[in-house]
Amino acid sequence: MANVTIRIRRDTTANWTANNPVLASGEWAAEILTGTTLVNIKIGDGITSWVNLAYSVNFPSIEAAEQAASQYATNAASSAAAAAASANAAANVAKLYRQNATAYAVGDVVLGADGLSKSLRLVCKTAGTTASAAPTWTAVNTTVTDGTVIWEIKNAYDLMPIISVSAAATIADYQLESCVVLSGSTTYTVTLPAPTAPGHTLLVRNAGSVAMTLSTPSGIFDGPNGTSLSAMSLPSGVVCGLLSDGTNWVIERYQVNWNNYYTKTEVDALVGADKNIYGSSFDGVNYTGTRLYASSGLSWAPSTDAAAGTDQFTGKSVWNGFDVLVKYDSASSTAKIVAYEGTSAFDTYKNDDSYGADVFHMFPKGYFQRIATDSVGAETKLVSTKEYANFSPSPMHYRGGVLHDYIGITKYGWCDDGNGGICSRSGKPPKISITENNFETLARAKGLRVGGINDVSWLQHIGCIKYNSLNWQNSVGQGVVNIYATGTATVTESGASRIIVSNTDAAKFSVGTLVHISSVGSGYWWPISAIATYDTSNMAITVTSGTTFNTTSGSTTIETSCFESGGTDTVLGQDGAVSAGTDGKRSILTMGIENFYGNDYKLLSGACRIGSNIYINPTPDTQYAWPSSDSDALSKGWVKYDGTYCSSSGYISTFGYDSNYPHILLPATVGGSSAVPVGDYYYTNTDTNAKVVLFGGCLGSGSGAGPFCASLNGVVGYASWNFGALGVFIP
Numbered sequence: 061m062a063n064v065t066i067r068i069r070r071d072t073t074a075n076w077t078a079n080n081p082v083l084a085s086g087e088w089a090a091e092i093l094t095g096t097t098l099v100n101i102k103i104g105d106g107i108t109s110w111v112n113l114a115y116s117v118n119f120p121s122i123e124a125a126e127q128a129a130s131q132y133a134t135n136a137a138s139s140a141a142a143a144a145a146s147a148n149a150a151a152n153v154a155k156l157y158r159q160n161a162t163a164y165a166v167g168d169v170v171l172g173a174d175g176l177s178k179s180l181r182l183v184c185k186t187a188g189t190t191a192s193a194a195p196t197w198t199a200v201n202t203t204v205t206d207g208t209v210i211w212e213i214k215n216a217y218d219l220m221p222i223i224s225v226s227a228a229a230t231i232a233d234y235q236l237e238s239c240v241v242l243s244g245s246t247t248y249t250v251t252l253p254a255p256t257a258p259g260h261t262l263l264v265r266n267a268g269s270v271a272m273t274l275s276t277p278s279g280i281f282d283g284p285n286g287t288s289l290s291a292m293s294l295p296s297g298v299v300c301g302l303l304s305d306g307t308n309w310v311i312e313r314y315q316v317n318w319n320n321y322y323t324k325t326e327v328d329a330l331v332g333a334d335k336n337i338y339g340s341s342f343d344g345v346n347y348t349g350t351r352l353y354a355s356s357g358l359s360w361a362p363s364t365d366a367a368a369g370t371d372q373f374t375g376k377s378v379w380n381g382f383d384v385l386v387k388y389d390s391a392s393s394t395a396k397i398v399a400y401e402g403t404s405a406f407d408t409y410k411n412d413d414s415y416g417a418d419v420f421h422m423f424p425k426g427y428f429q430r431i432a433t434d435s436v437g438a439e440t441k442l443v444s445t446k447e448y449a450n451f452s453p454s455p456m457h458y459r460g461g462v463l464h465d466y467i468g469i470t471k472y473g474w475c476d477d478g479n480g481g482i483c484s485r486s487g488k489p490p491k492i493s494i495t496e497n498n499f500e501t502l503a504r505a506k507g508l509r510v511g512g513i514n515d516v517s518w519l520q521h522i523g524c525i526k527y528n529s530l531n532w533q534n535s536v537g538q539g540v541v542n543i544y545a546t547g548t549a550t551v552t553e554s555g556a557s558r559i560i561v562s563n564t565d566a567a568k569f570s571v572g573t574l575v576h577i578s579s580v581g582s583g584y585w586w587p588i589s590a591i592a593t594y595d596t597s598n599m600a601i602t603v604t605s606g607t608t609f610n611t612t613s614g615s616t617t618i619e620t621s622c623f624e625s626g627g628t629d630t631v632l633g634q635d636g637a638v639s640a641g642t643d644g645k646r647s648i649l650t651m652g653i654e655n656f657y658g659n660d661y662k663l664l665s666g667a668c669r670i671g672s673n674i675y676i677n678p679t680p681d682t683q684y685a686w687p688s689s690d691s692d693a694l695s696k697g698w699v700k701y702d703g704t705y706c707s708s709s710g711y712i713s714t715f716g717y718d719s720n721y722p723h724i725l726l727p728a729t730v731g732g733s734s735a736v737p738v739g740d741y742y743y744t745n746t747d748t749n750a751k752v753v754l755f756g757g758c759l760g761s762g763s764g765a766g767p768f769c770a771s772l773n774g775v776v777g778y779a780s781w782n783f784g785a786l787g788v789f790i791p
Contacts, residue, residue: 068126070099080110090122100160158182163189164209186210198461225250231262239263242272242294249273249291255304262302262309266294274300279308303446337444338377340525344437344714347531347736349524352440360526362536363633363649365640373526374634377445378426378454381634381652383471385409385417386789388506395507395789411486413477418484418506420468420789421652427451428521430722437714437729437737441525455514455723459681459790468789469511469519472625472654473662474499482506482787486626489574489585490784495777496663496752499785500684511786512666512680516755517723520767523651527635531739532650532657533766537637539658540623542644544760545569549616550598558602559611559618566591566599574621575601576781580609585621621781622660622759623647644762653786657756658765660784667701667724668693669744669751669772674701676721681790686776688750704728707746712738712768725768740766743773750776758782 070090071079083089083104091100099122102113158170168184180200188208195206197213204211223231223240228248231240236253240262247270252262254277266272274281275291281302294300302309339352351358354377361369373379383401388394398417399405409415429451431440444451457464475488482491482502491499499510529535547565559577569575574585586603594600601618610616627647630638634652637643650656666680670690675698677684687693694700703716703726710730714737718724727742734741741757741764751772757765759782774780 068101068122070122076110082107082109083113092122158190158194158206158211160190160192160194161207163187181214182211183214184209185212236260236262239265242266242268244268244272245270247272249275251275251277252302252309254278255302255309256306260304264294264300264302266296266298266300269296271295276309282308282310336377336446337442337448338373338525339440339442340528341440342438342524342530342737344439344737347529347534347739349528349530351528352442355525355528360528360635362636363631364636365630365632365638368632369636371633371635378424378443378522379526379634379651381421381423383419383421383652384468386420386468386508387415387417393507397791413483413485416483418508418787418789419471419486420484420787421471422466422468422789423456423518423651425457425463425465425467426454426522428454428518428723430521430717432715432717439715441521443522443525452722454518455721456518460679464790466791467515468791469515469653470787470789471652473660474503474510474785474787475625484625484787486629488625490622490625490660492622492660492784493779493781494783495779496665496785497684497686497777498779499663500665503787509681509788509790510665510684511662511788513664513676513724513753514666514680515786515788516662516664516767517725519651519653519656520725521723523767526651530737530768531735531766533739533763534735536635536650537646537648538644538763539648539757539765540627540645540655540759541658541757541761541763541765542642542759543573543620543623544758546617546619547601549611549613549618551594552611552613554610555608556611557605557608558600559616560594560598560600561618563597563599565618566601569601569618569620574624575603575618576621577603577609577611578615578617578619579611587624620759622784623655625654628654650767657767657769658761659759660756660782661754661758661771661780662756663783663785664753664755667753668698668776669753671748672705672707674703674705674726675699676701676724686750686752688776701726706730706742707744709743709745710741711764712740712742715768727768727770734763738766738768740764740769742769743771745773747773747775752776752778754783 068088068090070092073091076091083102085104085106087104089102089104102110104113164184165187166184170182185203186209190209191207195204198204200213202213204213223235223238224243225240226243228250230251231253233253240250242250242265245268250272252274256278264274271293273291274294280289281292300311302311337353338355340349340355341352342349358372359370360373363369384397385399385406386395387398389396399409409417410419424445426443426445427447429442453463456467470484472484472486472488474482474491475484476491477483477488496510503510523532524530527535533539545568547561547568549559550562551560553560569588569591571588571591573588575588576585586605588601589604590602592600628637628649631649635650637646637648647655648658665684666677668675668686670687670693673690675687675693677698679697683697685696687696687698701718701721701724703718703724705716706727706729708730711732711734712727713729713732715725716728730742732738752774754771754774755769756767757769761769
């Protein structure tokens, strides 16, 4: 007979309790736990009301529960014996997952279900009874107390229930999340469960001396070593990791050993044509790379205000971002999203100073791997929205032990709101000439944070894959890097709003450029409103200041400042610049962020140099006090960066690698050029005082600017006219 499909009644805990119905005998009903996909199941007896009816089992999702119920009903329609078998199967599936208020013995292995990745397992180390709700899970290889049970969290690929097979067999649904080990010297076929439950995994190892055959009753094997058919051959000695996507078995792992560290060759074998892993490889000589896996065949080109460039990345994977308005909510003392791009509210309030919201670009979470293959700088960068073995979570999204679905970065960096505060809105000058601690104080008052080395490194990683380039100045645009100019007054004036300079000096400036007049206190930057002839040898540069000032011939100077925000608002894409103007003298948009590099150096939280050592702050969101010495750094909980660190300045040649912080790209050697292999400059000195990390370059950095340009010269607590910062929104 045909299969029976069951749709289970579902509601929240509060609604079930308020309505308190009596379920029919055998009726399944789901209680959806707020904030999770986990559901508790009750099965009615026709008599007992909801409140007094005991829970029967829980599942990781409503889909998993309905699958079990449907199987139960299908078999029940065939025979009572089949129904009993189905109920037993459903119970066995449930046993895969941790249950509330349930006794466990030492050695029991289950999935955490609520809040724990399916790639991890819980191993009972101390027998007892679990709590009435799931605890907060920590990192792999740590222990967690759950009621009176103590679990150890282990990687699933290191610790899986073993199913030994030596002849033709069929793997049952409840045997998913296991390792099937095949043995024997004669080829046979192992039939897997249908891949109808998304997220379930199975690891199959052929320990036999001949190839074996895997088959699936529905769907296909989809991946680099699959045949796109319902059966595939598994050679002797091969390990195959399979993930159900709800329709097919996706081959996520395919290798010839048990190692959990992938060499470049193993990664090639692992992912091949996988459509969820994007990557680029770089040879250490050229700045352009080779697109890998899902990136292969995709095109990208920068946009202008006149035409949108080809962009086959935006909207995919980790590049599926969007703009939002974020505003501080005094009632909850947190920042919250108040409008999304494309809505009338967003368009109405995005530049409304009185409303006070800030524009952020939201980035979805992802996982990455960086494989440094040799000492000359060749490396491979991979990214995915799936949690593959040996891929690490985005350092921008993994904060304080929590992996956030989205993190926002200020679209315009931190700007000056005109009232002593900071904002991220169009038409504002960058907030400069304050220290990193000042930025922290202002940002935290708004429920926000200052961008740090973990945030920047994630954007560097995914940007290199999108642009297939290490030299973004060549690939996307130079940015605001060639506008720094100075001029000296040639005429003494009092109570003016202009400065008279030579024709030669005047030629360095243009209308609209922000400038500073040295006779006025620091922190005052005004736009040039006009440049007109004063006499045959001099020009008058007038500024919109709202006040007057004095100039003295031979001593008062005028110098350019950073561009105001909004210079890319008309760009028809996520990356590029307006068509008017000169490259090097116009704002640049990269992955939805304006002037990520150039214009003003970005002060970074969470990293500093002390002498010849680099230290990383593992908890910058909660503790941001700067250390003053090596011992002080260690006492404050900062961690020494163990990658190779270059002690001399120059164009970057290679990057260091620290296995604890594989995402961090600090120069290991210099000796490159303004074009290859990176094209960005690195500044350092031998001063032993604590130094803050600045990145990106500024309006006078020229070809040395870029996403990897770094300066470790600035003393912690120092402020400068070309030092700004990024902002971070944590939903």
